[in-house]
Amino acid sequence: MSSADSALPVPVGRPRTRASRRDLWRFLAKRLVAGAFLCVGITLVSFVLTQLVPGDPAAANLGNRAVEDPAAVAAFRAQYGLDKPLPVQYAVYLGKLVRGDLGESQQSHRTVKADLAEYIPATFELALFAIVLSLLVGVTLGVVAAVFRDRWPDQVLRVVSLAGVSMPTFWIALLAFFVFFYKLGWLPGGGRLGPALTPPPRTTGMFTVDAALAGQWGVLGSALEHLVLPGLVLATYTVGMLLRFTRASMLEILGNDYVRAARAKGLPERVVVVRHVLRPALISIITVAGLAFGSLLSGTVLVETIYSWPGLGQYAYTSAKNLDLPAIMGVSVVVAAVYIAINLLVDLLYGVIDPRIRLS
Amino acid sequence: MEPLLRVEDLRVELPTRRGLRPAVDGLSFDVAEGEIVGIAGESGSGKTMTAMTLLGLLPHGARTSGSARFDGRELLTLGRRQLRDLRGRQIAMVSQDPSTALHPILPVGTQVTEHMRHHLGLSKSAARAEAVELLATVRIPDPERALGAYPGQFSGGMRQRIAIAVALAARPRLLLADEPTTALDVTVQAGILRLLDRLRRERGLAVLVITHDLGVMSAVADRVAVMYAGRLAESGPRAQVLATPRHPYTRGLLDALPHPEAADDPARVALRPIPGSPPSLGDVPAGCPFHPRCAFAVPACATDRPEPVPVAAGHLLACPPDPLPRDGAAPVPEGAPA
Numbered sequence: 001m002s003s004a005d006s007a008l009p010v011p012v013g014r015p016r017t018r019a020s021r022r023d024l025w026r027f028l029a030k031r032l033v034a035g036a037f038l039c040v041g042i043t044l045v046s047f048v049l050t051q052l053v054p055g056d057p058a059a060a061n062l063g064n065r066a067v068e069d070p071a072a073v074a075a076f077r078a079q080y081g082l083d084k085p086l087p088v089q090y091a092v093y094l095g096k097l098v099r100g101d102l103g104e105s106q107q108s109h110r111t112v113k114a115d116l117a118e119y120i121p122a123t124f125e126l127a128l129f130a131i132v133l134s135l136l137v138g139v140t141l142g143v144v145a146a147v148f149r150d151r152w153p154d155q156v157l158r159v160v161s162l163a164g165v166s167m168p169t170f171w172i173a174l175l176a177f178f179v180f181f182y183k184l185g186w187l188p189g190g191g192r193l194g195p196a197l198t199p200p201p202r203t204t205g206m207f208t209v210d211a212a213l214a215g216q217w218g219v220l221g222s223a224l225e226h227l228v229l230p231g232l233v234l235a236t237y238t239v240g241m242l243l244r245f246t247r248a249s250m251l252e253i254l255g256n257d258y259v260r261a262a263r264a265k266g267l268p269e270r271v272v273v274v275r276h277v278l279r280p281a282l283i284s285i286i287t288v289a290g291l292a293f294g295s296l297l298s299g300t301v302l303v304e305t306i307y308s309w310p311g312l313g314q315y316a317y318t319s320a321k322n323l324d325l326p327a328i329m330g331v332s333v334v335v336a337a338v339y340i341a342i343n344l345l346v347d348l349l350y351g352v353i354d355p356r357i358r359l360s
Numbered sequence: 361m362e363p364l365l366r367v368e369d370l371r372v373e374l375p376t377r378r379g380l381r382p383a384v385d386g387l388s389f390d391v392a393e394g395e396i397v398g399i400a401g402e403s404g405s406g407k408t409m410t411a412m413t414l415l416g417l418l419p420h421g422a423r424t425s426g427s428a429r430f431d432g433r434e435l436l437t438l439g440r441r442q443l444r445d446l447r448g449r450q451i452a453m454v455s456q457d458p459s460t461a462l463h464p465i466l467p468v469g470t471q472v473t474e475h476m477r478h479h480l481g482l483s484k485s486a487a488r489a490e491a492v493e494l495l496a497t498v499r500i501p502d503p504e505r506a507l508g509a510y511p512g513q514f515s516g517g518m519r520q521r522i523a524i525a526v527a528l529a530a531r532p533r534l535l536l537a538d539e540p541t542t543a544l545d546v547t548v549q550a551g552i553l554r555l556l557d558r559l560r561r562e563r564g565l566a567v568l569v570i571t572h573d574l575g576v577m578s579a580v581a582d583r584v585a586v587m588y589a590g591r592l593a594e595s596g597p598r599a600q601v602l603a604t605p606r607h608p609y610t611r612g613l614l615d616a617l618p619h620p621e622a623a624d625d626p627a628r629v630a631l632r633p634i635p636g637s638p639p640s641l642g643d644v645p646a647g648c649p650f651h652p653r654c655a656f657a658v659p660a661c662a663t664d665r666p667e668p669v670p671v672a673a674g675h676l677l678a679c680p681p682d683p684l685p686r687d688g689a690a691p692v693p694e695g696a697p698a
């Protein structure tokens with residue numbers, strides 16, 4: 001047709017060329033290096049913070065009798081290097097960290113690495129359960145609220161999400177504990193397994209997964225049962241958060257011309273809502289999902305303590321209470337690494353959902 | 361035989377803060393197979409709402425009366441299900457701004473084929489093959505590759521061509537083109553209009569072109585309807601309406617157009633905008649809605665509502681004083697600024 005048109009830029013072709021894959025690797029490498037530096041920075045911050053806290057690790061960890069014995073205190077300090085100047089202590093810590101040595105916990109007298117290896121899978125199981133549940137429930141209900149905007153389902157869900165984000169976690173945790181364990185006796189009130197059962201052979205450290213792998217269905221059932229209450233409590237806030245946010249971003253997208261254009265094509269409403277509205281809305285929803293996972297992790301400290309869930313949250317709590325420096329530092333490094341990984345995952349997902357990001 | 365689309369005495373009321381207000385009021389027009397009909401009018405005259413009515417996509421709470429028959433079926437009373445089967449398949453729309461009407465994060469291929477597959481039940485590969493052909497028809501270079509690309513990778517003119525390909529994908533019989541060229545520059549505009557003209561000839565497609573620019577119309581439309589404040593001002597064969605307009609509003613729209621071909625006639629080169637602005641929804645004056653801005657208004661214009669009446673074969677006019685000369689010469693109303 002008009003020659004003016006054919007002179008216009010021709011599409012640059014399909015994504016996922018060799019060049020774009022190389023760009024992806026470069027992006028990943030850059031982010032991983034930055035992440036490693038960030039982890040080191042975080043160890044410094046937590047090191048300084050633990051030094052600022054008033055209190056003496058020797059006093060917190062030794063018995064009453066031992067604290068009065070200067071020799072015992074000196075021995076304790078020497079054992080954990082507490083007698084050296086602070087910069088030296090930090091340098092020694094970093095040197096060990098690089099070799100993968102996180103030191104020894106003053107509480108458990110085991111290596112921090114062994115402690116973490118035991119507690120991380122428990123928390124991972126709990127947090128994964130809670131975030132998957134939050135995403136399924138929160139996003140679905142958010143879509144429903146947006147589609148039924150200002151009609152009764154939306155009004156009901158508005159109350160639900162408000163309750164979810166405004167009730168304090170400790171209160172929900174105690175309430176749920178009281179109702180479902182103490183009063184009704186429907187669900188166990190703590191731990192990861194029934195008292196008569198032994199944990200399944202360890203593969204991942206997550207009891208549900210390991211039990212399923214070993215075909216121990218009774219153990220799987222018990223593990224799931226124990227997961228429900230703390231998992232639900234942990235998910236209440238994030239469900240409310242994701243519900244609200246999904247609704248808002250769906251409504252924003254629903255007002256676009258391209259949604260009207262999709263309807264004008266005679267597509268079923270389900271296709272319009274999922275493909276044409278939810279998909280672009282996901283770009284902002286996953287940002288919030290990343291933040292939600294962060295808030296969920298900090299929630300584990302409280303929930304694990306209340307439901308005696310032997311995980312990272314509980315470990316963090318007892319280590320902080322006892323000024324167990326190596327343990328605190330170990331937890332900080334793990335949490336920092338998780339945050340960095342989540343952010344990286346969110347950034348990669350942007351590219352999966354939005355071609356404009358992938359192509360630029 | 362009845363034409364493909366017959367709209368009669370259509371009235372569309374939209375919800376506003378002060379209750380329902382008519383955005384379209386007593387509009388009638390026909391579109392036959394293979395015909396291009398233009399609807400023109402300033403912003404807010406109800407053009408888009410007319411198109412939305414035909415697709416059953418009016419805002420929540422809107423009320424319609426009158427009749428709009430497509431292929432003998434009354435559109436205004438169709439159920440949700442029947443409307444969905446009709447949209448895209450029988451009546452398709454190309455909207456105002458191609459940069460917002462195409463989905464920014466779905467590949468062009470998906471956007472061209474999804475409703476094709478839904479309505480025509482084509483397999484994925486058959487739909488792709490047809491999409492390639494369609495993109496070639498609208499002159500997209502390298503259509504195979506274009507299927508995997510995204511709208512952001514194309515220029516405005518190409519995007520509008522893609523939007524037209526999307527609209528044509530399920531082989532509709534009527535195309536509603538809402539300001540299909542507004543966002544584009546003049547050469548690209550001409551290309552799009554020629555494309556519509558070709559499609560009408562090759563496929564017998566009926567096209568309703570909606571525009572605020574009568575100039576766009578002059579190239580392709582067979583017949584033209586001019587709307588003002590939701591009402592019909594004048595309609596008839598394109599040559600007649602544009603060469604010898606009978607309604608002062610049509611005259612005003614034409615005078616507001618640049619006329620490069622009349623550069624030696626200083627009286628015509630000068631753009632003469634219509635004084636004042638169109639009424640907003642719910643503030644339509646009594647009598648002839650145009651009377652506050654009309655240089656030819658007589659006292660009766662402020663009180664008596666003019667109805668469209670035939671003044672020549674196929675030519676309707678809603679202006680009882682009918683003050684314009686029949687020879688097409690620019691009239692100079694008394695007291696008008698020179």
Ligand SMILES: Nc1ncnc2c1ncn2[C@@H]1O[C@H](COP(=O)(O)OP(=O)(O)OP(=O)(O)O)[C@@H](O)[C@H]1O
Nearest residue numbers: 374375383402403404405406407408409419572641
């Ligand atoms: N969703 C809506 N709710 C209520 N009133 C609306 C809505 N959309 C448009 N209107 C009003 O309806 C009237 C007709 O609008 P319409 O969009 O049909 O005009 P138009 O002729 O297409 O104008 P334009 O050239 O600006 O596109 C306008 O007064 C507009 O303000």
Ligand code: SF4
Nearest residue numbers: 648651654657661679
């Ligand atoms: S009816 Fe009267 S006011 Fe309306 S256009 Fe004709 S002359 Fe002007």
Ligand SMILES: [Mg+2]
Nearest residue numbers: 407408409538
């Ligand atoms: Mg419009």
